[in-house]
Amino acid sequence: xxxxxxxxxxxxxxxxxxxxxxxxxxxxxxxxxxxxxxxxxxxxxxxxxxxxxxxxxxxxxxxxxxxxxxxxxxxxxxxxxxxxxxxxxxxxxxxxxxxxxxxxxxxxxxxxxxxxxxxxxxxxxxxxxxxxxxxxxxxxxxxxxxxxxxxxxxxxxxxxxxxxxxxxxxxxxxxxxxxxxxx
Amino acid sequence: xxxxxxxxxxxxxxxxxxxxxxxxxxxxxxxxxxxxxxxxxxxxxxxxxxxxxxxxxxxxxxxxxxxxxxxxxxxxxxxxxxxxxxxxxxxxxxxxxxxxxxxxxxxxxxxxxxxxxxxxxxxxxxxxxxxxxxxxxxxxxxxxxxxxxxxxxxxxxxxxxxxxxxxxxxxxxxxxxxxxxxxxxxxxxxxxxxxxxxxxxxxxxxxxxxxxxxxxxxxxxxxxxxxxxxxxxxxxxxxxxxxxxxxxxxxxxxxxxxxxxxxxxxxxxxxxxxxxxxxxxxxxxxxxxxxxxxxxxxxxxxxxxxxxxxxxxxxxxxxxxxxxxxxxxxxxxxxxxxxxxxxxxxxxxxxxxxxxxxxxxxxxxxxxxxxxxxxxxxxxxxxxxxxxxxxxxxxxxxxxxxxxxxxxxxxxxxxxxxxxxxxxxxxxxxxxxxxxxxxxxxxxxxxxxxxxxxxxxxxxxxxxxxxxxxxxxxxxxxxxxxxxxxxxxxxxxxxxxxxxxxxxxxxxxxxxxxxxxxxxxxxxxxxxxxxxxxxxxxxxxxxxxxxxxxxxxxxxxxxxxxxxxxxxxxxxxxxxxxxxxxxxxxx
Numbered sequence: 001x002x003x004x005x006x007x008x009x010x011x012x013x014x015x016x017x018x019x020x021x022x023x024x025x026x027x028x029x030x031x032x033x034x035x036x037x038x039x040x041x042x043x044x045x046x047x048x049x050x051x052x053x054x055x056x057x058x059x060x061x062x063x064x065x066x067x068x069x070x071x072x073x074x075x076x077x078x079x080x081x082x083x084x085x086x087x088x089x090x091x092x093x094x095x096x097x098x099x100x101x102x103x104x105x106x107x108x109x110x111x112x113x114x115x116x117x118x119x120x121x122x123x124x125x126x127x128x129x130x131x132x133x134x135x136x137x138x139x140x141x142x143x144x145x146x147x148x149x150x151x152x153x154x155x156x157x158x159x160x161x162x163x164x165x166x167x168x169x170x171x172x173x174x175x176x177x178x179x180x181x182x183x
Numbered sequence: 184x185x186x187x188x189x190x191x192x193x194x195x196x197x198x199x200x201x202x203x204x205x206x207x208x209x210x211x212x213x214x215x216x217x218x219x220x221x222x223x224x225x226x227x228x229x230x231x232x233x234x235x236x237x238x239x240x241x242x243x244x245x246x247x248x249x250x251x252x253x254x255x256x257x258x259x260x261x262x263x264x265x266x267x268x269x270x271x272x273x274x275x276x277x278x279x280x281x282x283x284x285x286x287x288x289x290x291x292x293x294x295x296x297x298x299x300x301x302x303x304x305x306x307x308x309x310x311x312x313x314x315x316x317x318x319x320x321x322x323x324x325x326x327x328x329x330x331x332x333x334x335x336x337x338x339x340x341x342x343x344x345x346x347x348x349x350x351x352x353x354x355x356x357x358x359x360x361x362x363x364x365x366x367x368x369x370x371x372x373x374x375x376x377x378x379x380x381x382x383x384x385x386x387x388x389x390x391x392x393x394x395x396x397x398x399x400x401x402x403x404x405x406x407x408x409x410x411x412x413x414x415x416x417x418x419x420x421x422x423x424x425x426x427x428x429x430x431x432x433x434x435x436x437x438x439x440x441x442x443x444x445x446x447x448x449x450x451x452x453x454x455x456x457x458x459x460x461x462x463x464x465x466x467x468x469x470x471x472x473x474x475x476x477x478x479x480x481x482x483x484x485x486x487x488x489x490x491x492x493x494x495x496x497x498x499x500x501x502x503x504x505x506x507x508x509x510x511x512x513x514x515x516x517x518x519x520x521x522x523x524x525x526x527x528x529x530x531x532x533x534x535x536x537x538x539x540x541x542x543x544x545x546x547x548x549x550x551x552x553x554x555x556x557x558x559x560x561x562x563x564x565x566x567x568x569x570x571x572x573x574x575x576x577x578x579x580x581x582x583x584x585x586x587x588x589x590x591x592x593x594x595x596x597x598x599x600x601x602x603x604x605x606x607x608x609x610x611x612x613x614x615x616x617x618x619x620x621x622x623x624x625x626x627x628x629x630x631x632x633x634x635x636x637x638x639x640x641x642x643x644x645x646x647x648x649x650x651x652x653x654x655x656x657x658x659x660x661x662x663x664x665x666x667x668x669x670x671x672x673x674x675x676x677x678x679x680x681x682x683x684x685x686x687x688x689x690x691x692x693x694x695x696x697x698x699x700x701x702x703x704x705x706x707x708x709x710x711x712x713x714x715x716x717x718x719x720x721x722x723x724x725x726x727x728x729x730x731x732x733x734x735x736x737x738x739x740x741x742x743x744x745x746x747x748x749x750x751x752x753x754x755x756x757x758x759x760x761x762x763x764x765x766x767x768x769x770x
Contacts, residue, residue, distance in 0.1 A: 009375070010372075010374065010375060013324070014312065014313075014316070014322075014324070017313065017316065018316050021316050021317055022316075022317065025317050043374075055503065055507075058503060059500065059503075059504060062499045062500035062502075063500050065499070065500075066498070066499075066500050067375070068320070068321040068341060068373065068375055068376045069321075069375055070375045071374045071375040072375070
């Protein structure tokens, strides 16, 4: 199972190293990790794509919450959410029909050509994982010389979810999460 | 300083003074500190506050770290140690990791090279915060002296609240020397850490009370959380109300009195057969402040497999981590017990209690009382009888002697038993005893040690002598790394692989010893002890043991009693790693 977790963390030195070190040392399988500042410069947001069953997810979440500089953790994929991945792609595109073909594909995928060289062009494209993958497959035959991705970022759709949970875990709220008896 | 500044509660101090003042304000009465280039300003500051804080100089940074733990484990208050940068800091790493695994509140202060050379591979520079990220509860590199008052408040707060643990504060030398108009009441900035104890919900307490009422074969499995939460009295009250038998982890010993008929003593790999049988057959396992460690559970799937499991812990990440619980409850265990005691009713379990008593009678911890010399078990048993009425603290190293002490010294009070349990660090015993003695100058503090463990921090004998810390060492000296020898005997056809502690030309080195004792004893611990200014004696005859122990106990200063014990003795019972109670080795 693939889960998207979003963590708000204090914007202090070492927090990324702390979190990635914890995930690595406990052997969790992280597909993607994206970090950036939030609207509040004191806080950053990390988006993780975690692969594992419900028990792994529960552990990853609780281990994250235990880190002092982690302010809150939300399981975005448990709710209705939007996710995006931004990719830059350098493609062999000699002027002529090839380049025209590529331009058409870029339009269909709603990407942008952001740099044009004599033999290569750079394409910017964003979207869900499946769209990004499909675009990579379309481009492969032309010859991908370089590919960079940001990793997934995600946001719960408005009108639900994240804003309801308190910024700091209130006493007892951890129990809401762990309290379901297992069979 | 102008009058307005003074009125606003600010004053001009160096970073080093701010640090020491904040220790004073957090009621630190003693710290263990080894100076070096990058921590000298802090040591200079300590001399200015010597009436308020006693600074003890260990002989190795690791010794200082374990002494701080000895202080913390025996008092419940945070232990503090200080070292210089580089090797000073890395020498402390084991003690920090140890405090993390056993949830011990500790403040580790490290000097660091000046900020302008950080990252340049300067002399005695190590990125100690990087090294320690995964083994601290939290950590700080102080790059601005203005942050220091706040960071020290946060460090003490984090170390002592929630699930306790070690906090590292790394302070570059220039920060120690910078002057600052201090604002002492700088607020903490911890949006992700409340320090509030999580508390079981009323319906969870009711569920547990109902489960207890219905249980036919309930069992309490109590751990270090009971001690950390100061909930030992509440646990005893729960047992008085319900009559449920209790077993404890190594960290839990002392939480419930060993001499109580309902006490089934320690469980796990070297736990009592009766505790392990009871866990196997129970229908309700009440885990209180425990973490289902592999040395306790053996094969996880088989552990308490007929039982409904209640797991109460202050750390949510422990719940369902190793073993899924039917009732996972995130709560301070003291709060949980206080609430439960208000409503719990005694179940009808007389047949079960009788069964437990029968096991306890039939398969007790035992040793060969007829043996001609002194066995490790008999020495510990004798020591217990002679000291149990006194105010006594016991520390241990790691290995066979540790397990025998857990089995045969029958603890009745929390915080009187100090063992490196999670990390299992050899060399813990002597420096930990030193820390206990510093906290409790009038108590009897005894390190029950093995000759392997003792040698790992033997330099602390100097500290004990020079700082007037009259700790006693009961040295169970079998000339071998006994626990490894035991595994060699059981699982490796007795092939000795570097487990003999004497010279390599001795027959014992390759397992060809002709006696149950090593023929030549090495090193001469009595001479070593005397060189350090300690009292010391050696004992090998059974009939001399009591007198020798009495001499040790009565000696006014630090004292080593070197006890000659056989090396073929095995710690039993034993459940081999990853196995179940049905594979228990009793003989």
